[in-house]
Structures are given as structure tokens and as C-alpha cells.
Amino acid sequence: MSEVNSGDAPTGEVKVKSEKELKKEPAKLANFQAKQAKQNAESATTTEKQVKEKKEKAVVTYNVETPAGHKKDTTCPMPDSYSPSYVEAAWYSWWEKEGFFKPEYNLKEMC
Helix, strand or coil, X not given: CEEECCCCCCCCCCEEECXXXXXXXXXXXXXXXXXXXXXXXXXXXXXXXXXXXXXXXXXXXXXXXXXXXXXXCCCCCCXXXXXXXXXXXXXXXXXXXXXXXXXXXXXXHHC
């Protein structure tokens, strides 16, 4: 048996390890070292990700001339992602013209 001052034991007291505990120590040490190596590799990867510059997203606007109250021309190329300013640029006047924002007073028909 071996005597070791454990962190669990108060200072001055010595904990005696059993033969079973001594057999487990090499496996525990190997697991601990593997875990540390994995954490170090992950932290290196994380710092690399943080170093990479963030891509600035370009704001896409709709610049095609559309007469007020008409639908916009959708034959031009569309942006890769949703852009509210692009989508609603020419639609808003058409929505107003079509009466989408007018209140409906016939509540009986809605029920």
C-alpha cells in the first residue's frame, strides 16, 4: 500500500490507498491526459474561429423603377437571403392601392 496526502484529507493526515485504488491510477491518469489534450485542441480551434473576420452582410435594395401602385418586377435576380427592404420596397404602395390596410367592419361575415 501507498500513503498519499489527498486533497480530501485535512493537512497533516495521510490517506492510505488500497491496492485496488493503486491499480486504477494509471487508467485515471491516461483518461485525464486524454481529456486535457482534447480540451487544448478544442480551445485552439475556438481561437481560430474567433480570429476569422466576420463576413459583413451586404444590404440588398430594390432599385428597379416601378410606377406607384403597381406590382414590382420580379424577373431580375433575387438576393440570396431575405431582405425586408428589398421585398417591401415596391410592394407597399401596391398593398395600399389594393386596400390591404383598410379595416373590415363586417364582423358577422368573419365569424
